[in-house]
Amino acid sequence: MACGDDGKLSLDSIRDSLIRQEDTIIFNLIERIKFPINPTLYKQQLPPSNISGSFFQYLFQETEALQSKVGRYLSPEENPFFPDNLSDSIIPLTKCTPVLHPAAESVNVNEKILDIYINQMLPLFCTEADDDANFATTAACDIQLLQALSRRIHYGKFVAEVKFRDSTDEYKPFILAQDRDALMKLLTFEAVEEMVKKRVAKKAKVFGQEVTLNDSVEEMKGKIDPLLVSRLYDEWVMPLTKLVEVEYLLRRLD
Numbered sequence: 001m002a003c004g005d006d007g008k009l010s011l012d013s014i015r016d017s018l019i020r021q022e023d024t025i026i027f028n029l030i031e032r033i034k035f036p037i038n039p040t041l042y043k044q045q046l047p048p049s050n051i052s053g054s055f056f057q058y059l060f061q062e063t064e065a066l067q068s069k070v071g072r073y074l075s076p077e078e079n080p081f082f083p084d085n086l087s088d089s090i091i092p093l094t095k096c097t098p099v100l101h102p103a104a105e106s107v108n109v110n111e112k113i114l115d116i117y118i119n120q121m122l123p124l125f126c127t128e129a130d131d132d133a134n135f136a137t138t139a140a141c142d143i144q145l146l147q148a149l150s151r152r153i154h155y156g157k158f159v160a161e162v163k164f165r166d167s168t169d170e171y172k173p174f175i176l177a178q179d180r181d182a183l184m185k186l187l188t189f190e191a192v193e194e195m196v197k198k199r200v201a202k203k204a205k206v207f208g209q210e211v212t213l214n215d216s217v218e219e220m221k222g223k224i225d226p227l228l229v230s231r232l233y234d235e236w237v238m239p240l241t242k243l244v245e246v247e248y249l250l251r252r253l254d
């Protein structure tokens with residue numbers, strides 16, 4: 001949501017943005033799986049070391065701190081993974097009417113995203129071959145991918161805001177009762193979720209194709225398994241987006 005876009009806020013426009021973000025996630029995934037898991041990156045400090053935490057954590061924190069200085073986290077679409085480590089922005093805040101309720105700032109599921117990413121996603125998508133020592137490049141891919149996943153998942157705040165504005169009378173009683181289950185049921189569109197799963201699998205097949213100058217129609221193995229991408233959305237991306245939607249709605253009347 002760009003500044004001043006409040007008038008264009010609709011479920012269709014938000015869904016269009018989610019569709020475009022699928023491309024970013026799938027391209028970033030294809031980049032990350034060029035490398036093996038590289039577990040050393042996440043587990044231990046690399047010598048010589050005067051840093052605390054893993055090399056990955058160090059790189060990610062420093063990247064966020066730098067990006068924060070140039071205003072990344074002034075955008076309501078961006079949510080930091082290490083909020084305690086940020087410097088103030090040197091760029092002034094643009095004055096525009098906020099789209100989201102102020103409580104949006106307190107909704108951040110990045111700790112969950114990072115845990116799932118390292119412990120479940122990487123083993124699913126990457127080979128367990130030995131470390132290839134491309135630690136800095138691997139971490140750069142991780143950071144891009146994690147930020148894309150986080151942006152998509154936290155877009156749930158905008159989805160929830162639109163659903164609330166469109167059907168306030170339906171949402172209000174469940175918010176007042178702080179009824180998570182009823183909110184989850186109300187905001188879920190199973191048919192949309194089925195389409196998302198099919199579309200991301202198709203995109204993974206198309207984006208992962210080997211492009212050659214040979215016109216023979218021989219099917220080649222793609223760079224990424226489409227079924228895994230569909231599973232990524234089914235098991236993690238959509239449930240976490242809905243978790244963000246529920247968390248936001250629970251605070252919407254604060």
Ligand SMILES: C=C(O[C@@H]1C=C(C(=O)O)C=C[C@H]1O)C(=O)O
Binds near residue numbers: 018192196237238242
């Ligand atoms: C994002 C939405 O809310 C829910 C979550 C979805 C998702 O994460 O893709 C899809 C449908 C809904 O169940 C939506 O309605 O578009």
